[in-house]
Amino acid sequence: MFSIGQMSRQSGVKVPTIRYYEQIGLLPAPDRSAGNQRRYDQAALQQLRFIRHARQLGFHLDAIAGLIELQSLPDPSCHDARRIARAQLSEVRGRIARLQALETELDRIAEGCHGDCGPGDCVVLASVADHASCVTAHDAPPDLGDSPRGAP
Amino acid sequence: MFSIGQMSRQSGVKVPTIRYYEQIGLLPAPDRSAGNQRRYDQAALQQLRFIRHARQLGFHLDAIAGLIELQSLPDPSCHDARRIARAQLSEVRGRIARLQALETELDRIAEGCHGDCGPGDCVVLASVADHASCVTAHDAPPDLGDSPRGAP
DNA sequence: CCTTGAAGCTATAGCCACTAGAGATCCTAT
DNA sequence: ATAGGATCTCTAGTGGCTATAGCTTCAAGG
Numbered sequence: 001m002f003s004i005g006q007m008s009r010q011s012g013v014k015v016p017t018i019r020y021y022e023q024i025g026l027l028p029a030p031d032r033s034a035g036n037q038r039r040y041d042q043a044a045l046q047q048l049r050f051i052r053h054a055r056q057l058g059f060h061l062d063a064i065a066g067l068i069e070l071q072s073l074p075d076p077s078c079h080d081a082r083r084i085a086r087a088q089l090s091e092v093r094g095r096i097a098r099l100q101a102l103e104t105e106l107d108r109i110a111e112g113c114h115g116d117c118g119p120g121d122c123v124v125l126a127s128v129a130d131h132a133s134c135v136t137a138h139d140a141p142p143d144l145g146d147s148p149r150g151a152p
Numbered sequence: 153m154f155s156i157g158q159m160s161r162q163s164g165v166k167v168p169t170i171r172y173y174e175q176i177g178l179l180p181a182p183d184r185s186a187g188n189q190r191r192y193d194q195a196a197l198q199q200l201r202f203i204r205h206a207r208q209l210g211f212h213l214d215a216i217a218g219l220i221e222l223q224s225l226p227d228p229s230c231h232d233a234r235r236i237a238r239a240q241l242s243e244v245r246g247r248i249a250r251l252q253a254l255e256t257e258l259d260r261i262a263e264g265c266h267g268d269c270g271p272g273d274c275v276v277l278a279s280v281a282d283h284a285s286c287v288t289a290h291d292a293p294p295d296l297g298d299s300p301r302g303a304p
Numbered sequence: 305c306c307t308t309g310a311a312g313c314t315a316t317a318g319c320c321a322c323t324a325g326a327g328a329t330c331c332t333a334t
Numbered sequence: 335a336t337a338g339g340a341t342c343t344c345t346a347g348t349g350g351c352t353a354t355a356g357c358t359t360c361a362a363g364g
Contacts, residue, residue, distance in 0.1 A: 003340075003341080004341070004342095005340060005341080014323085015340090015341085016322075016323065016324080017321080017322065017323085020321075020322065024321090033330085034330095035330045035342090036329085036330080037329095037331080037341055046281065049281065050281045053280055053281065053282070053283045054280050055321090056283070056290060057254055057257060057258060057261075057280065057290070058251075058254050058258075059280075060320085060321095061320080067280060070274075071277055078265050078274040078275070078276060081265070081274050081277050082262055082265050084276075085261050085262040085276050086262045088258055088262075089255065089259060089262050092255050092258060093255060095251055096251045096255060099210075099244055099247055099248045099251065102210050103241065103244050103245060103248060106209060106210075106241040109237050110234055110241050113233070122230040122233050123230070124230060124233035124234050124237050125219065125223055125233050128202060128205055128206050128211075128219060129198065130205070131201075131205045131208070138208060138209070155312080155360095156311090156313095157311060166351090167311090167312085168351075168353080169351065169352085171313095172351060172352090176350095185312095185359085186359095187312085187358075187360070188358085189313075189359070190313090207350090212349085213349080
């Protein structure tokens with residue numbers, strides 16, 4: 001049996017995050033010690049590792065819940081699992097494409113100025129102000145900011 | 153003078169988002185009509201368009217606030233603007249690299265199964281469970297999920 | 305002038321996937 | 335027995351919005 005701290009060390013998932021997963025029903029509530037502390041078995045560790053890796057692969061928690069449900073079926077349908085994985089793949093590809101459009105624009109913007117702009121006509125600021133100067137259709141990337149959502 | 157709805161149509165930023173930007177101080181509070189409705193001038197529209205495009209380029213709101221402050225300086229330093237743009241560029245590049253690692257793994261996982269797995273040994277599920285089978289170091293992308301954050 | 309309906313107002317709560325903190329309790333090693 | 339690390343619950347905060355409720359204001363038509 002593992003304590004929550006051991007689970008955390010063995011899986012790489014932080015302790016509060018494990019409790020959060022339990023709270024939202026992604027991890028089953030484990031047994032408790034006499035003093036009300038969580039005690040996990042090997043299967044729970046497996047599942048937590050599954051979740052962790054799926055998160056690293058960019059799956060949303062609800063997609064992960066779907067995968068877990070598939071696992072628990074008597075005859076786990078590869079078909080469904082593959083469909084979920086492919087949906088994830090195409091989402092990732094879409095994000096890459098949008099980010100590459102951003103990269104093009106940002107490169108153009110950042111390199112357009114060589115530090116010699118006079119006051120009031122900085123090329124960087126002008127470029128950010130004006131979408132018309134963009135060379136790609138980098139419109140509406142649904143995942144614009146985003147970075148440190150799950151990041152420490 | 154523009155109403156908030158006109159501002160929204162002219163900029164592509166939704167009405168509640170405009171109010172939100174005002175609330176957090178990214179847009180200055182405009183004048184009000186006799187009946188307490190917001191009335192914007194051309195400069196405010198310019199600024200909102202600037203914010204909107206910067207968001208499309210992936211800048212965080214605090215970076216945008218920095219850019220706006222630069223604009224308002226008597227002698228806008230291109231140097232600083234360029235530094236901010238370059239930081240954004242390298243962040244975008246990092247995200248692309250991490251997403252490409254994910255793409256590699258997801259492709260491998262999704263294509264590893266041809267729909268013929270027997271019960272209990274679906275390759276997709278096994279691959280998600282086991283990071284050791286991954287061919288890239290796709291660890292800890294800080295921006296894993298993310299998609300529909302600002303998206304409608 | 306009066307009505308109607310769209311557009312505006314404020315305030316609050318919710319989204320995701322966590323993270324941080326307070327204050328209390330438990331477990332283990334000495 | 336005690337020290338101190340680990341754990342417990344609960345609440346609130348993050349970013350960048352979005353949604354709802356219940357009200358008021360504005361502009362056009364009759």
